[in-house]
Every structure is written in structure tokens, then in C-alpha cells.
Amino acid sequence: MAHTRVGTAVQRRITGLTAAGAALGMTAVLAGCGAGGGSGDVTLKMVAADYGDSSANSSQKYWDKLAGEFEKKNPGIKVDVDVYSWSDVDAKVADMVKKGQAPDIAQIGAYAGYAAQGKLYSADDLLSIPVQADFLPSLTEAGEVRRTQYGMPFASSTRLLFYNKELFEKAGITGTPQSWGELAQDAELLKEQGVKYPFALPLGREEAPAETLMWLLSGGDGYTDNVGTYTLDSDQNIDTFTWLKDDLVGKGLTGPTAPGDLNRQEAFNAFSRGEVGMLNGHPTLMKQAAKKGVKYGMVPLPGVNGNAKATMGVADWMMGFKQNGHREQIGKFLDFVYSEKNVLDFSERYDILPVTSTASDAMADDPAYKHLREFLEELPTSQLYPVGKTSWAQVSASIKQDIGKAVAPHGNPASILKELQNKAASAEAAE
Known part of the structure; x- marks a missing residue:
């Protein structure tokens, strides 16, 4: 569904403890506490795609602001987001997974292969019931592998x-x-x-x-x-x-x-x-x-x-990886990401169609978004990639x-x- 695409990686780095040391320390702490998380500070590593058309409106700015707001409300959870162009982001995540360094969260173009390999949490594992139920039904279905939802739609569009x-x-x-x-x-x-x-x-x-x-x-x-x-x-x-x-x-x-x-x-x-x-x-x-x-x-x-x-429809996907055992923290962050306010903010910023019913209804009812209505009308009957196939x-x-x-x-x-x-x-x- 899909997208910048500045040619080089734009990266946000959190200073303080070295990433390697923090990651190692967290893995050790959480390994003894199970997949649900545990006590102590956690740094979530996220890789996301860039929807801007230049460095001036790179998605890095959106994620930096969102992460900062989340961190203020959730002491003990840090979110470190690296944004890459659509030309590079899928390959970047694939390389990280191959090296045994999977991010906690990825927002990329395909999820099914990772789901089939047992590397992902299901949406049930991560999201609160109201958030999961708010996805548009056609997008929920597209996010399923063998009738279990692993891919959480993040942004959608028609053409x-x-x-x-x-x-x-x-x-x-x-x-x-x-x-x-x-x-x-x-x-x-x-x-x-x-x-x-x-x-x-x-x-x-x-x-x-x-x-x-x-x-x-x-x-x-x-x-x-x-x-x-x-x-x-x-x-x-x-x-x-x-x-x-x-x-x-x-x-x-x-x-x-x-x-x-x-x-x-x-x-x-x-x-x-x-x-x-x-x-x-x-x-x-x-x-x-x-x-x-x-x-x-x-x-x-x-x-x-x-x-x-x-009409072709596209949805880009959010997913949570199991490797680092941060299920609880990932879920908290994604519930925040999918709030109506944040979904509408991202959609407005890039003229992308929202993936939740509440945000879609709000957009359809707001005269400020009349330029998107024709796209919104096409979404329910659009045809997506066969993304549920591994x-x-x-x-x-x-x-x-x-x-x-x-x-x-x-x-x-x-x-x-x-x-x-x-x-x-x-x-x-x-x-």
C-alpha cells in the first residue's frame, strides 16, 4: 500500500547506554521472566518505512514525536525507531532477522513469511480487544495466516x-x-x-x-x-x-x-x-x-x-517479533500507535487512508478530508496483494x-x- 523514499537511511539514535549493552542486558533480564516482559527498563527497537518525499517530511519526525509522547506516559519503556526508504526497509528487516537481531517491531510491506516461521506474536497476543476490533474487516482478513492475524495494517491506500x-x-x-x-x-x-x-x-x-x-x-x-x-x-x-x-x-x-x-x-x-x-x-x-x-x-x-x-488497494503492515520477549511492552506501544488521534495524525500528514473504522468514519465526516473521499470509497472493494501467502x-x-x-x-x-x-x-x- 506501498512511501518515500529518500535514498539513504534516516536514523534516530538514543544516546546513553550503548545499544549493544542495553539490548544484551534487557535480553538477559527478560529471558528469566518469560515472553510477557518483566521488570526494569526496556528499549524497544523498531524499524519503519518512510512515507515522506524528502528529508523535510521524513516519517522519522513522526515516529520521534510519537515515541517521545509514549515514553512520557510509560516510564521504563523507551522506543528506538530507525526509518528507511521503501527501497531498503524490507531487505533491512530480513537481514536483521537472518542475523538473529530481529527488531521488536517492524512496519514494512510483508509479514506472512515471518508468521509462518513462528517469529511473530499474533495480534491477539499484543493488542487490546477494542484496538484489534477497530481494524477495517477487509484489512484484518488480509492480515491473517491460517485464520490467525499476525499482520496489523498500518496504512492503506487505493489508486x-x-x-x-x-x-x-x-x-x-x-x-x-x-x-x-x-x-x-x-x-x-x-x-x-x-x-x-x-x-x-x-x-x-x-x-x-x-x-x-x-x-x-x-x-x-x-x-x-x-x-x-x-x-x-x-x-x-x-x-x-x-x-x-x-x-x-x-x-x-x-x-x-x-x-x-x-x-x-x-x-x-x-x-x-x-x-x-x-x-x-x-x-x-x-x-x-x-x-x-x-x-x-x-x-x-x-x-x-x-x-x-x-481498484488496487494497498496496506502496509505492522508486526511484533518474539525474539526479544517484549510482548507486553510492544502491545502497550501499539495500542498507543493505533489510537484514533495518532492514526488520523499520520493519515493527514501523508494523505494516507486510515486502517481503523473509528479514524475512517471521522475522516469521512470531516469536510477537511473531502479530497480523500473518492479514495476512501474505493477501499472496501479494492483488491490487495496476496499478502497472506507466505x-x-x-x-x-x-x-x-x-x-x-x-x-x-x-x-x-x-x-x-x-x-x-x-x-x-x-x-x-x-x-
């Missing part, structure tokens, strides 16, 4: 097609695209006017799985069938990427950067500079574009012959690495999708 009104006007485009054919025609007109990116197609590693799913849905299929089996190389999906390769990329309608090398934030930045005619975007882009004075419009993503099969993290990584090749000049969409399907099938068989 719409953004377009630059001034560039459309200069190109003589009076309507908005309702089908792929119309989208390609509009992109041609924008290209004739010298628009740098008539349609920005970010299939780079940052968020290739999202852009890919949006197009698969608009072509009538998706990542899985109705029973959850991967179908990446279905005829419809091959047709979708063949059209992208031949009718958009091949005709020079996606700009000077190869889609496989274009990351989502780079595309958003270009849109905010007035260099992009159209692109698929989530709510965060509204604030970024408005700040730069870009006049934009938003419409549902067009499908191959009209409306897309479904294979999804591996499949997602393969898509990030290879999907851009499908639309490259000498790429073969059928071959690339078949290759991805074979990897997905192997990963699923190993679940």
Missing part, C-alpha cells in the same frame, strides 16, 4: 489515474481516458506537445508490484485466481503487458527513462515538476503536487475496454527485479511472465 490539467488543455484534450485506447491517444497528443512523460510507468524496484497489479486488474485479471492460485502468465496478463510494451513503451509514450529503471517516487517528483501528463497515483501525490502548484485531476483507472476489473514476499521480490524487462525493447512479455509464474509456483509449493 486513481492522475492527470495534469494544464498539459491536457495545451494538448487539446477535453475529456479523460475511459479505456486503454483513449489513454494511448491522449498520450500521443501529449507527446506531440513535447511533454517529457506523456504517461509515467514506474516499474522500477521501489513499487513495481503495485504498478503491475494495477495494470493486470485493468486488463481483467490479477496475480491470483478466485481460489488464490498464482496466475501471472494468464492469457489476459500476457495481453496486458504486450499492449504496454507495444502501444505505450514502444511508441515512446512513457518518457526518456526506461520503465524498469523508473521508481514511483521519481515519477511522482516528475509529475510535481509538471513533466508528466498522466500516471497512476495514491493520495500522497495530491499534497506533493499541490505544493508545487500543479493543477491535477483524478479519475478511476481505465480498463482495456472501459472500467477496470477492480510466498508473496519472494514473488514480490521477483516482480521487482524482472517485470521491467517485459516492456524493454527486446523484452518478451509472455516469456517474462512465464518465468515469474514458475518462480511463484515453486515458492507456493514450498509454503
Whole structure:
């Protein structure tokens, strides 16, 4: 669901005792007290993703402030948060877990693999009943592995097609695209006017799985069938990427950067500079574009012959690791994180959709959030990644690495999708 993405890690460090010494001391104390926690000071280590588009609005500032407020109310519990770009954060947590240095809390893109390995507390273990019951039902279900919730949704979004009104006007485009054919025609007109990116197609590693799913849905299929089996190389999906390769990329309608090398934030930045005619975007882009004075419009993503099969929804995930035995302290902090005030604060800061019913209702009723209503309306029926499959993290990584090749000049969409399907099938068989 999903996101900054400053290129380097932004880190918050707590001074005083060395991290190694504190961690060792805490582990020793708590090992004798069981997983529920124990007496003495505890420092929770958290790794989170960055939703800002620059160092000025990095999520580090949000987490530093929130941690400080929590620590004042909970003497004896410190929270040390390190924020990384979306390009790096999942790999960072995976490396920490592999080294036996799992954080207490991670807010990243996938949870199921860790849940299947028995490394996570369930939501039941951590959250108070009112907090757990407040999650939107579709997101609760998406957070389950074998009917137990391990993934706690943290932020969500849906996607719409953004377009630059001034560039459309200069190109003589009076309507908005309702089908792929119309989208390609509009992109041609924008290209004739010298628009740098008539349609920005970010299939780079940052968020290739999202852009890919949006197009698969608009072509009538998706990542899985109705029973959850991967179908990446279905005829419809091959047709979708063949059209992208031949009718958009091949005709020079996606700009000077190869889609496989274009990351989502780079595309958003270009849109905010007035260099992009159209692109698929989530709510965060509204604030970024408005700040730069870009006049934009938003419409549902067009499908191959009209409306897309479904809108893509994304949720990012919070999880608590068992390794350090800080169940009680993790639970206290997460109950604080998921208070209505804090959920709304984060959602407002980044124009992200809230994951709780109370915050969603408050947002829907508040005229200050009317710009998000169209996104909010799409969320209950949107289609999410198959995040409950333990294979999804591996499949997602393969898509990030290879999907851009499908639309490259000498790429073969059928071959690339078949290759991805074979990897997905192997990963699923190993679940």
C-alpha cells in the first residue's frame, strides 16, 4: 500500500547506554521472566518505512514525536525507531532477522513469511480487544495466516489515474481516458506537445508490484485466481503487458527513462515538476503536487475496454517479533500507535487512508478530508496483494527485479511472465 523514499537511511539514535549493552542486558533480564516482559527498563527497537518525499517530511519526525509522547506516559519503556526508504526497509528487516537481531517491531510491506516461521506474536497476543476490533474487516482478513492475524495494517491506500490539467488543455484534450485506447491517444497528443512523460510507468524496484497489479486488474485479471492460485502468465496478463510494451513503451509514450529503471517516487517528483501528463497515483501525490502548484485531476483507472476489473488497494503492515520477549511492552506501544488521534495524525500528514473504522468514519465526516473521499470509497472493494501467502514476499521480490524487462525493447512479455509464474509456483509449493 506501498512511501518515500529518500535514498539513504534516516536514523534516530538514543544516546546513553550503548545499544549493544542495553539490548544484551534487557535480553538477559527478560529471558528469566518469560515472553510477557518483566521488570526494569526496556528499549524497544523498531524499524519503519518512510512515507515522506524528502528529508523535510521524513516519517522519522513522526515516529520521534510519537515515541517521545509514549515514553512520557510509560516510564521504563523507551522506543528506538530507525526509518528507511521503501527501497531498503524490507531487505533491512530480513537481514536483521537472518542475523538473529530481529527488531521488536517492524512496519514494512510483508509479514506472512515471518508468521509462518513462528517469529511473530499474533495480534491477539499484543493488542487490546477494542484496538484489534477497530481494524477495517477487509484489512484484518488480509492480515491473517491460517485464520490467525499476525499482520496489523498500518496504512492503506487505493489508486486513481492522475492527470495534469494544464498539459491536457495545451494538448487539446477535453475529456479523460475511459479505456486503454483513449489513454494511448491522449498520450500521443501529449507527446506531440513535447511533454517529457506523456504517461509515467514506474516499474522500477521501489513499487513495481503495485504498478503491475494495477495494470493486470485493468486488463481483467490479477496475480491470483478466485481460489488464490498464482496466475501471472494468464492469457489476459500476457495481453496486458504486450499492449504496454507495444502501444505505450514502444511508441515512446512513457518518457526518456526506461520503465524498469523508473521508481514511483521519481515519477511522482516528475509529475510535481509538471513533466508528466498522466500516471497512476495514491493520495500522497495530491499534497506533493499541490505544493508545487500543479493543477491535477483524478479519475478511476481505465480498463482495456472501459472500467477496470477492480481498484488496487494497498496496506502496509505492522508486526511484533518474539525474539526479544517484549510482548507486553510492544502491545502497550501499539495500542498507543493505533489510537484514533495518532492514526488520523499520520493519515493527514501523508494523505494516507486510515486502517481503523473509528479514524475512517471521522475522516469521512470531516469536510477537511473531502479530497480523500473518492479514495476512501474505493477501499472496501479494492483488491490487495496476496499478502497472506507466505510466498508473496519472494514473488514480490521477483516482480521487482524482472517485470521491467517485459516492456524493454527486446523484452518478451509472455516469456517474462512465464518465468515469474514458475518462480511463484515453486515458492507456493514450498509454503
